[in-house]
Amino acid sequence: MPSQKNFLPSNSPLLPAVAHFLLGLGEELKDTLVIVPTAQSGRQLRQQLPLIAGRPVLAPAVTTADVLYAPQADSNAANKMQWWNAWSETLRSYTDSQLEDLFPQLEGIKRDFNWGLNAAQRFCKLKDEITVVDHSFSSVAAIADVDKERWERLASIDKDVKAFLAKHGLRCPAEAKRYAAENWQAPDKVKRLVLACTPDLPALAIKALQNSNIPIEVLVHANEDLAEHFDQWGQPDTAYWNSCPIPLPSPQQECIKLHSSGHDSSEALIKDLSKYASDQVTLAVTDQAFSTLVSDSIEQAGWPCFDPDGRLVSKSGLWAFLKQLRQCLAHSNSFQHVQSLLKAPEARYLLKSIQSPASIARRIDTLFQRSLPQNFDHAIHCADETLAPVLEELQAWLSTRSDDASRFLEKLFDRIERSPDFPTELIDPFLEGIETIKQLEFHKQRLNYHHALELIMASCEGVKIHAERAGTVIDQLGWLEIPYAEQAHLHIVGFHETCVPERPHNDGFLPESLRKKLNLYSREQLTARDSYLLHSIIEARKDLGSTHFYLSQTAPNGEERQASRLLIRCDEEQLPARVQHCFREDIENKKRLPAYSEGGWKLTLQHGLKWPEEKNLSISPSKLTNFLRCPFRFYLQYVEDFQRSDFDSQEMDAMQFGNLVHDVLELYGKDPQTRDLINTEEIEQAFTDLLNTLFIQRYGHTSNLPLIIQKESALNRLKAFAPEQALMREEGWQIKHVELAIGTKEKEILWNFDETPIKMRIDRIDVNQHNGSWRVIDYKTSTKVKKPQEEHLENVRATDDPHHIYGELLPPASSRARAEQRWKNLQLPLYAEFVRQHFQLEYLPEIAYVAFPAAASGTGLQAWSTYDENVHDCAMQWVSQCITAIRQSKFPIRELPSNMRSWDNFADLSPTDLASAFDLTPAS
Incomplete structure (x- = not known):
């Protein structure tokens, strides 16, 4: 039935204008079907109607254009999983030569389940895309200038896929859409259809409208003098809208705000938003790379933010858990993914033997660090009595193959659905996926557990989780949702090229030239749509509000950004100034200060940089080494318990x-x-x-x-x-002791130095049976040969002050060296002192390393031949002074040289100097 266009004045907000038009239908409103651009537009319209009417209103049916070609319930259209499976099975049944048009390099590629699923998803998406513009593979092959053979091959495979589906009583969902559009009739009781400013109707939707048996009202948000620049369905004409100037509010310096980074843009945005009440502001983010940054910044400023589009379930922690479970199922004898799986919150609902998730997380980390388990049997053998039952239950879950995949998934769903983090939006799609697996099994298509789970996850990954809107101050909209926002002041973040105008996704099958032929969302069409929308939203706020664009030269991930070409769509005399403003190179690049510089917080030391009286002090050679490297870092590690671990x-x-x-x-x-x-x-x-x-x-x-x-x-x-x-x-050297433990629980050898317990383990003590001399040996496995003197002494640095010196200095290492030497390691001197005292020797034992470097030629004894009583006395003085400094809570920060940065576990706490990240108020 012919349509009638109605033009809504462009200088007034769209949402109230549409509401007024609909209310003007009176009693006919309840019998009206309203098509809007997005689901959020529909929500906004339904909320607006009673506000405009001043009374409760029986709202009309409000939906998006895809309802016009949605397959009917009785169409037997295959769902996504069934469609993918049909394509996958069909593709995998072909020989390599039959597929060479589509896959030129198949030789050596394993055409397994994953290959089939990925290929099926790609071709199903491709067919969906061309179906929306009322094309098939055959019709595309008929008009394609290049790759004609590929399209013909796709048409041939598609025919076989339809036959495969037909055997199972199913129909191709893309064909079902085309059939629905060709035979669309308004639902019962619907007497009128209103296209409420929908500037990008798919061709299939227009085909359905052309077959409509009810009156159609087309609303266009534009002045009537522009009527010739829209077709009968309100779609903008590409010739006009791709060339017409777009009048930006002036002065443009206030309208377009260019910054060097997203952080600077967010700061400017928050400053501007503070000028208005929240119900006066529309916030939109058109570059999704900035979405999280903007929402976090807004919320930190006290404006709780709401994304009406929701969050993809594939970005949730539950999805990460399912991915790990899928990997575990695929490699049931491996142990690589078990650690992450058991540490996920959902694990406690999957496994009944988990009583304390935190305890299990600690134990699994310890197991991985200690034993590097390669499989379940090894892990269970090494696990303690608390962790072992959990691993045994998980192993049973992963290794059982007696059930069909659908039954396994039912058991899985029954467990994890109890988790409070399981989104309600996922329940129906997950159960529908299980039913589909059952149907495949009924038709003798048996799937592995991990393949079945992967198929369900692929079908559900587009599900969106919608948070509660309660407490929200401001909505964060997308580009297509802006026209229906009624607030007077519009702030758009990330108005960048490739985002607006939107750029079609790259596809080797659909180059731009073919897109134009198919009328398939070409760059030309998208530019025309977005040009019109920009014109519309600016005009709507020209008299009673404002429009602001926030541009950044770099995205949060560091990628470069440029202003949208639409911002320089202006008259020739304005162009130089507009370009100069939008592409300035003199933007101040504000250095991002560390968080602590903003005030409000610093890391607080639990004990206030003081050795706690209740903490018994014991010393080991490794502790002394860390203290000599940097006393403050020593304090963080041993008192504040700052530790870094690698569990992967x-x-x-x-x-x-x-x-x-x-x-x-x-x-x-x-x-x-x-x-x-x-x-x-x-x-x-x-x-x-x-x-x-x-x-x-x-x-x-x-x-x-x-x-x-x-x-x-x-x-x-x-x-x-x-x-x-x-x-x-x-030569007479006999091993007298190995791994001699001092001050540890398993041995009773106790030794104190300056009334401080010493804890250490000496690798080896030898006695020479010929002359009675003693030798202390420490084994050193390393990349290069380590020599005792080089590992124990270092030159005093220019940055060292008296606080870093704990005794007398030693002469330079050679006649050529100038700098005196200080101790950086006291391990072998402590060993020597203990052996002399404990075994009541009259003289110092020899001290040495046995080096085990990567190059076998360097393996062997590395003796410290110049170590004598004077050097030893100096070392003991340093041990004593270090212990005294620790007891007196003297922990100055020592600057680390570049060759020690790999040891520094605390560098990430501050991008500047370490002290600035802490509140170092003296302990009371």
Whole structure:
């Protein structure tokens, strides 16, 4: 039925004008179907009608244009999962040669479930896209200038897909849409249809309207003198709207605000918003890269923000949990994804054996750090009595394959749906997905558990979670929702090129030239639509409000941005000034100050930079090393308990690798049958046997490639040491103690220095059977050879002040060096002092490293030949003064050189100096 256009004056807000028009229909309103641009537009219109009428109004049916071609309930249209499955099965049934038009390089590619699903999603999306403009693969092939063979191949495959669906009593959903449009009739009791300012109707919707059996009123938000620039359905004419000037409010310096970064734009926005009451403001974000930044900034300023479009479920924590579960199902014997799975909140609902989620999270982290489990059996063997039942239950969940996939998913849904974080919006789509899996199984298509879950997740990932609007002060709209916003003052953040005008997504099948032929949302069409919308929203606020654009030269992720071309659509005499303003290069790049500089908070030290009286002080060589590096960082680590851990490693870290080598040497030194071996081959074999046994105990019989490589590296280093061990034994050196523990629970050897307990473990103590001399050895596994003197002493730095000096300095390292030396490590001197005292020696023992570097040629003894009583006395003075400084709570910050930054676990606390991030008020 012919349509009638009605023009709503452009100098007044659109929403009240549409409401007035509808209310003017009187009693006919209840029998009217209203088509609006977006779902949010519909919500706004329904709220506006009773406000304008001043009384309750029986609202008309308000919906979006896709209702005009939605398949009927009895059409037997396949859902997304069924459609994808049909495409996937059909594609995978073809030979490589049959698909070479679509996939030129299939050789060597595994055409498995994932390949089929990804290809199916791509082609279904492509068909959906061309269907909306009333085209099929065949019709596109008929008019395509290039890639004609590809479109013909798609048409052929599509025919087979339809046959596949027909066997299961289903119909292609795209064809069902075309059929619905061709046969659209207004629902019963609907006597009139109103197109309420919908400037981008799909061709399929227009086809349905052309077949309408009821009057159609077309509303256009424009002055009537522009009538010739719209078609009968209110769609803007591309020739006019792609060239007409867009009159921006003046002065343009106040209208267009250009900043160097999104943070600066947000600050300017908040400053401007504070001038108005919240019900006078419309906020829109047209560049989604700025969405989170803007909403966070607004809320921090005290304006709770609401996104009417909702949040994708695929961005939720639940989705991350399902991804981990899918990976665990796909690799049920692996342990790689179990850690993240068990730490997710949903895990407590999946597994009944989890009683304390926090405790399980700590225990699983500890297990990963200690044992690097490669599979469930190994993990359960190494787990404690609390974690083991959880792992056993999870293993049963992942390894059971007796149920059909649909039954497994029902059990899964029954568990995780109890989680308070499970969104209600996901319940129906998830259950519909399970029903679809059942139908596939009924037709003898058996799916693996992880494939079935992946199929459901793919069908649900577009579901949006809508938060409660209660307490909201301001809505954060998208570009297409702005016209229906009635507030007088409009603020648009991110009015950038490629965002407005919107750029069609890149698709190798649909170049711009073909899009134009198909009338398929080409750049030309989108530019015309967005030009008209910009003109409309500016004109609506020209007299009674304002429009502001906030541009940034960079996005929050660092990508460059440019002003939209629509902002420079103006007369020639205005163009130079407009371009100069929108693309200025002299924008001040404000440095982002750290958060603490804004005032209001700093990190507070629990004990106020004072060693707590209730905390017993004990010293170890590693503690002293950290104190000498930086006393303040020492305080953060040992008093405030600032720790950094890595839980995601699939291989041994440096400490674990070193411990493995140490433990082999410990077992070797404790066994009377091996420690006195003098034959190199026998020593090598002993090292090999001990390493194999230890490795299996810790990492299981089945290990990943990185662990296997590390094991071989450890074995090569041990074998390289075998000749050195044989030589030391030949020279008379006998192992007296290995891994001698001082001040630890498992041993009763106690030792105090300056009335302070010392805790340490000495790798090895030898006694020479020929001359009675003693030697203390510390094993060092590292990339390069480490020498004792270089590891214990360093030059005094220019930045060191008296607070960093804890005793006498030593002479320069050589005649060429100028700087005196200070201690940076007191490990071997402490070992020497203990051995002399404990074993009542008259003289100092020798001290040395045994180096185990990556290059086998460097393996061997590294003795500190110049270490004497004078050097030792200096070292003990430093130990004593360090202990005194700790007891007196003297923790000055020491600047770290660049070669120590990798050790600094606290650098990320502040982008400037570390002290600025803390409230260092002296403790009372």
